[in-house]
Amino acid sequence: MRVTILSRSRAIYTTRRLAEAARARGHAVRVLDPAQVELGLGPGARPRLFHRRRPFPATDVAIPRIAVSINQYGLAVVNQLGILGVPLVNAAPGISASRNQMRCLQLLSASGVRVPRTVMAAHPAGLKEMVKHAGGVPVLVKLLSANERGGVMICETMQSLEAALEAILGLGQNIVVQQYVQEAEGRDLRALVVGGRVLAGLRRRPAVGRMARSLGRGARYDRAELSPACRRAAVAAARVVGLEVCAVDMLDVKGGPLVFEVNSSPGIREVEEDCGVDVAGAVVERAEALVAAARGPGATAARRGAGP
Numbered sequence: 001m002r003v004t005i006l007s008r009s010r011a012i013y014t015t016r017r018l019a020e021a022a023r024a025r026g027h028a029v030r031v032l033d034p035a036q037v038e039l040g041l042g043p044g045a046r047p048r049l050f051h052r053r054r055p056f057p058a059t060d061v062a063i064p065r066i067a068v069s070i071n072q073y074g075l076a077v078v079n080q081l082g083i084l085g086v087p088l089v090n091a092a093p094g095i096s097a098s099r100n101q102m103r104c105l106q107l108l109s110a111s112g113v114r115v116p117r118t119v120m121a122a123h124p125a126g127l128k129e130m131v132k133h134a135g136g137v138p139v140l141v142k143l144l145s146a147n148e149r150g151g152v153m154i155c156e157t158m159q160s161l162e163a164a165l166e167a168i169l170g171l172g173q174n175i176v177v178q179q180y181v182q183e184a185e186g187r188d189l190r191a192l193v194v195g196g197r198v199l200a201g202l203r204r205r206p207a208v209g210r211m212a213r214s215l216g217r218g219a220r221y222d223r224a225e226l227s228p229a230c231r232r233a234a235v236a237a238a239r240v241v242g243l244e245v246c247a248v249d250m251l252d253v254k255g256g257p258l259v260f261e262v263n264s265s266p267g268i269r270e271v272e273e274d275c276g277v278d279v280a281g282a283v284v285e286r287a288e289a290l291v292a293a294a295r296g297p298g299a300t301a302a303r304r305g306a307g308p
């Protein structure tokens with residue numbers, strides 16, 4: 001089959017591995033930069049798609065790896081492919097929901113997936129009041145921003161929280177405040193879900209010599225056994241958010257895991273190199289299954305609910 005990987009650069013580890021894995025399985029692969037794709041709409045015409053002003057190359061499936069930096073544009077490209085009926089190994093609605101942290105938590109919570117106590121308010125006074133509902137300090141202040149990766153900050157006292165709130169809200173940033181689950185209370189786990197199955201369980205490796213766990217990017221992971229409850233939560237989270245491929249981050253506390261984030265374009269280097277799991281191969285396999293389902297006899301009937 002013809003596989004299109006939408007990615008800013010073929011030099012990115014995950015992109016390279018996906019291309020490798022698809023070629024190894026006999027597929028024709030193109031890596032296209034979504035920023036080089038043009039889109040057209042008009043009355044009475046099929047939506048059009050171009051690449052560098054030439055007709056978009058025919059493809060059987062697309063694997064979007066939309067960088068947060070071109071989120072909006074990238075999502076428009078993915079949507080256009082979706083409208084044209086190209087199977088997607090992550091469609092636009094799921095990617096979009098996962099990139100909006102509050103929306104994601106709302107979706108999860110509405111479907112019965114447990115999330116950490118989280119509060120949101122537009123003004124410092126409201127937030128200070130709401131912190132009670134998050135269980136009081138210590139809390140995490142999470143910056144929400146649509147196109148850039150947010151940031152996270154631990155506030156251990158009401159005083160430091162007030163200072164942080166004044167500063168951040170003063171800048172017009174949206175934030176959520178979340179119960180801070182300390183290491184002793186719950187392990188920081190990640191489940192890689194592909195096609196509704198947990199492919200690997202990981203544990204975020206605590207940063208030695210730091211005040212707290214490293215909250216930054218590029219954290220290291222160790223392979224971890226996930227409890228059945230964590231697996232169920234991860235699979236449910238992927239389904240609720242609507243993602244074929246994702247990393248579900250959760251805190252494994254007493255009483256059951258709390259899902260705090262779902263990542264729709266997880267980097268796979270750590271998992272592949274640290275844990276020896278062939279994630280790229282599994283993603284390509286899932287792409288094959290989606291193409292087969294889209295083509296297969298009765299696929300359309302089954303989707304209409306007509307049954308065999």
Ligand SMILES: Nc1ncnc2c1ncn2[C@@H]1O[C@H](COP(=O)(O)OP(=O)(O)O)[C@@H](O)[C@H]1O
Pocket residue numbers: 116140142149150151152178179180181182188204213214215216249251260261
């Ligand atoms: N409620 C929480 N309690 C404890 N640690 C958390 C909590 N939420 C997030 N973290 C830690 O902070 C890191 C970053 O938070 P996250 O919500 O994933 O933000 P980002 O958008 O930066 O990925 C997580 O990977 C996790 O290690």
Ligand SMILES: [Mg+2]
Pocket residue numbers: 249261
């Ligand atoms: Mg995260």
